Amino acid sequence: DRRPDPLRLRRIGLDFTGDTLLRQTLNWYHRSSALRCRYGIELENPFLEDVKKTYPAVFSACFAAGSVIYPRVTGEELSENEVSYLSLLIGGAIVRSEKKISAVVICNGGVGTSQILARKLRDRLPQLMILGIFGSEQVREAARLRPQLVITTVSGIQTPCPSVLISPVLGERDLKLLNRACAEVYTKAETCRNGLAGLLDEDLIVLDYQGRDKDQVLRFMAEGLEQKGYVTEQFLEDVMARESRGSTALGFGVAIPHGVSGYVNRPAVSVVRLEESMDWAGEPVSLIFMLALNFKDIESTRAFFNGFYHLTCEVKIVELLRGVTSPGELIRVISENCV
Incomplete structure (x- = not known):
């Protein structure tokens, strides 16, 4: 029997029988x-120790099962590096099981047909959280739910987020398209999460700052970035010029002042939470993210901003950020919610 001990898998509480994406990545x-x-290549994982610390139970289970299976299949002993890569795949499945992809279904059929399709989607794609079912004339109503994915049987509709056109019968081709779309959503979320977390510097996160006015706050934040070597002295002038062209307030008390990449030495995000809200070109603002970015490719930029805007436009997340008591806690909240 070449399968891992199912009892051991149950002991750590893992059941991924419905995770098609995991099955595909495991095959790869x-x-x-x-x-x-076969060719005697040992691929070293530089994050081996991090994997052990992050997924200790998964690593142990993979090592135990793999130590039995691997020699039978390959004739070689299983190395910790191989176990760590396998554990990362399982770890990704854990993240997916904990953080589902929010989706809406847009159909042009009747209520019964739509409900059957939604039921099939829930059964075949457990990583989806269906927020609602809408008719083709209700695209705006669906968009108000801010889904990460739109699943539709109607061609030609315009949606504010990625959409997948499928057949009402939900065939195998449709499932492949949906799994691919889900993988892209996860990838973009990870790009945002890892990218934003890497851009935050605890020294540049100031809580309950007593700012006099917008210009003084902008100067304070830009000077902090300059002192740490992230930007040049021209960055502040460019930020001010950008503010003069239009407000960078997003609503919900959040503002994102920023400058051009030409004055950025290294990308970073400075954060200030004001003790009291202040006027920001006509809007009250209390949470400010100063973006000093110089992404080299458009995909990284798009992925960052898709996730970042989701983060700063969700009332619940913004409230969590307003309630943190330390820079480290703010970074943790952002890392956990940038999806």
């Missing part, structure tokens, strides 16, 4: 791992 892993073994 097994093929590449077998090739590495």
Whole structure:
């Protein structure tokens, strides 16, 4: 029997039988791992120790199961590096199971047909959280729910987020399209989460700052970025010029002042939470993110801003940020909610 001990898997509470994406990535892993073994290639994982600390139970279970299976299949002993890559795949599945992708369904059929389709989607794609079912004339209503994905049987509709056109019968081709779309959503979320977390510097996060006015706050934040070497002295002037062209307030008490990439040495995000709200070109603002970015490609930029705008435009998340008591806690809240 080449399957891992199901009792051991139950002991750590993992059930991924419905995770098609995990099955696909495991198939890829097994093929590449077998090739590495055949040609004697040891692929070192620089994050080995981090994986052990982050997913200790998963690492142990994978090592125990793999130590039995791997020699039978390859004739070689399983290394910790191989286990760590396998654990990362399982870890990704854990994240997906904890953070579902919010989606809306837009159909041009009757209520019964729409409900059946939604039921099929829930059964076949457990990573989805269906927020609602709408008719083709209700696209705006659906958009108000701020889904991460639109699943539709109607061609030609314009949606504010990624959409997938499927058949009402939900065939295998449709499932492949949906799994691919889900993978892209997860990838963009990870890009945002990892990218934003990496851009936050605890020294540049100031809570309950007593600012006099907008210009003084902008100067304070830009000077902090300059002192740490993230930007040049021209950055402040550019930020001020950008503010003069139009407000950078997003609503919900959040503002995102920023300058051009030409004055950015290294990308960073400075954060100030004001003790009291202040006027920001006609809007009350209490949470300010100064963006000093210089992404080299448009995909990274798009992924960052998609996630960042979701983060700063969700009332619940903004309230969490207003309630943090330390820079470290603010980074944790952002890392956990940038999806």
